[in-house]
Amino acid sequence: MGALQTYELGDVPLQSGAVLRDARLAYATYGTLGPAQDNVVVLPTFYTGTHLRNEPLFGPGRAIDPARHFIVSINLIGNGYSSSPSNSAPPQDGPRFPQVTLFDNVACQHRLLTERLGVRRIALVLGWSMAAMQAYQWASQYPDMVDAILPYCGAARCSPHNHAFLDGPKAALQADAAWNQGDYTAPPVKGLRAFGRVYVAWAYSHEFFGRGLYRELGFATLEDFVRDWEEDHLSWDANDLIAKIWTWQHGDIADNDLYRGDFKRALQSIGARAIMLPCSTDLYFTPDDNAAEVALMRRAELRVFDSPWGHCAASPGRLPKFQQALDQAAAELLKG
Numbered sequence: 001m002g003a004l005q006t007y008e009l010g011d012v013p014l015q016s017g018a019v020l021r022d023a024r025l026a027y028a029t030y031g032t033l034g035p036a037q038d039n040v041v042v043l044p045t046f047y048t049g050t051h052l053r054n055e056p057l058f059g060p061g062r063a064i065d066p067a068r069h070f071i072v073s074i075n076l077i078g079n080g081y082s083s084s085p086s087n088s089a090p091p092q093d094g095p096r097f098p099q100v101t102l103f104d105n106v107a108c109q110h111r112l113l114t115e116r117l118g119v120r121r122i123a124l125v126l127g128w129s130m131a132a133m134q135a136y137q138w139a140s141q142y143p144d145m146v147d148a149i150l151p152y153c154g155a156a157r158c159s160p161h162n163h164a165f166l167d168g169p170k171a172a173l174q175a176d177a178a179w180n181q182g183d184y185t186a187p188p189v190k191g192l193r194a195f196g197r198v199y200v201a202w203a204y205s206h207e208f209f210g211r212g213l214y215r216e217l218g219f220a221t222l223e224d225f226v227r228d229w230e231e232d233h234l235s236w237d238a239n240d241l242i243a244k245i246w247t248w249q250h251g252d253i254a255d256n257d258l259y260r261g262d263f264k265r266a267l268q269s270i271g272a273r274a275i276m277l278p279c280s281t282d283l284y285f286t287p288d289d290n291a292a293e294v295a296l297m298r299r300a301e302l303r304v305f306d307s308p309w310g311h312c313a314a315s316p317g318r319l320p321k322f323q324q325a326l327d328q329a330a331a332e333l334l335k336g
């Protein structure tokens with residue numbers, strides 16, 4: 001396993017016009033950068049993910065193998081490892097943490113790769129959900145640096161339906177009186193439990209619940225399954241969850257000075273080879289949205305994974321069949 005490291009970025013100007021003070025990225029590396037510097041695989045993290053949750057995506061004999069590749073797993077700003085509301089000093093602590101976009105995240109990641117790690121080219125960027133959004137962001141923001149991307153269960157921008165879904169768990173959390181506009185003195189437990197309970201129904205599909213597939217995860221009843229989601233979210237800082245929702249909702253590869261809102265041009269600018277791997281029943285990022293993106297990209301292919309597991313079909317290490325499809329796609333992209 002790669003040891004967690006931190007890169008100090010100093011004061012970072014953001015798209016909003018604010019400055020993120022004493023910014024830092026937490027990351028882990030696996031393998032060695034090759035002499036030709038053509039073996040770099042970048043793994044951003046997803047919404048409630050960390051560098052540790054990316055570790056099921058690679059290993060000996062796999063498509064992505066530390067024996068052949070230099071793997072860089074980078075924690076999203078706001079996830080509690082990189083700069084976040086929960087670990088920032090006043091005056092940017094808690095609810096005063098500035099709004100950070102995916103463009104800002106990838107700009108910081110670019111500095112990490114080029115300034116600290118000496119990377120000049122990236123063989124592949126891949127990831128799930130918000131990490132998939134960052135893969136698109138990398139390919140549009142630095143099109144001359146990225147050879148291939150593999151976004152799965154993600155999209156190049158947050159759709160209105162996706163945006164509306166995210167407002168649900170956010171509102172449930174903030175309805176807890178203990179939330180106190182983000183200046184809580186103790187975790188808003190009721191709000192965090194409500195957050196998890198609202199979130200869980202969207203993470204899977206109608207068929208998943210109808211067939212009781214949660215039993216395959218070891219839960220005897222639906223209530224047991226939902227309560228596990230509640231418990232899982234108690235470990236997260238509430239301000240971190242809210243900050244990352246803002247980042248997710250404002251994800252859009254065209255929302256910057258490079259493309260000035262021209263989504264079509266942003267997609268057409270991507271020269272990287274790409275395979276999009278959505279799940280057929282994903283409620284967040286639909287195959288139809290990915291098909292529309294592929295139609296505008298120069299070297300992209302759509303492969304829909306048919307499964308009742310919804311968005312969570314792609315949870316790292318969850319479904320062996322999805323992992324096989326992901327490894328196959330990664331192997332093809334890395335072969336060039």
